Amino acid sequence: MQEILAKYIPQAAVEPTFELIKTNNVYLKIVNERVTRHGDYRKTPNGQHQITVNANLNKYRFLITLIHEIAHLVAFSKFGRNIKPHGKEWKHSFTMLMLPYIRPEIFPSQLLPLLAIHFKNPRASSDTDAKLSLALKQYDAPNDKNYIFEIPPGGLFRLYNGKIFKRGNKRVKRYECLEVSTGRMYLFNPNAEVEFLHS
Incomplete structure (x- = not known):
């Protein structure tokens, strides 16, 4: 298990993470990418604690996602379902x-202050923390996607499911985007990854 973990998380995190997995009796599954989530936790009918994490995550996001899911297990065990x-x-x-x-042996120094801020009040997804998400993205393998905030106003973009949207104005934190085929308005996080089509 430690050799497998070493492929997905920073080296200095392997030993303590392996201990966490053992202590909490976790069955870890590393799966192909699911676009709607990075990972999940569930208790199987036979009582096993199963955690799945996407294989395509960079090592820092993989570690955060794995600990996020173990935290569900720990919270449910300690405080009830x-x-x-x-x-x-x-x-x-x-x-x-x-x-x-959260130390320099595990995370790059530029991520440490962002992680410290994030963990004062962690959110349901690190993706909704725009600064942390952008900082983590630098460690992803290159892809041809753009963030919503990079799309020019009125520009068209496509989602992973094929739906096409037109970028509108920014509300407080999110962008109004019009689904072209239905005329319905949706709100998008500024750091949602999409395929830019044209202005």
């Missing part, structure tokens, strides 16, 4: 589990 999935119990568990990892 009736808590909110991303409520205060999960936030506390996630922060406590992540603290030992």
Whole structure:
């Protein structure tokens, strides 16, 4: 298991992460990319704690995602199954589990202050933290995608599901985008990755 982990997370994180997996009796599955999520946790009918994480994540995002999912397991075990999935119990568990990892042996120095801010009140997805998400993206393999905020106003873009949108104005934090085929308006996070078609 440690050799497998070493392919996906920073070397200095392998030993403590392996211990976390063992201690919490986690069955870890590394799966092909799912566009709607980076990972998930579920308790199987036979009582096994199964965590899946996308194989295509860079090593820093993979580590954050894995700890995020272990935090669900820990929060449910400690506080019961009736808590909110991303409520205060999960936030506390996630922060406590992540603290030992927020150090320069594991994360690049430019990520450390962003992680420190993020873990004061972690969100359901690191993708909704625009600064952290952008910083983590630098470590991804190159792709041909653009962020919503990079699309010019009125520009057309395509989602992974083939739907085409026209970028509108920015509301407080998100962008209004018109689905071309239906005329319906949707809100997008500025750092959502899309395929730019043309202005």
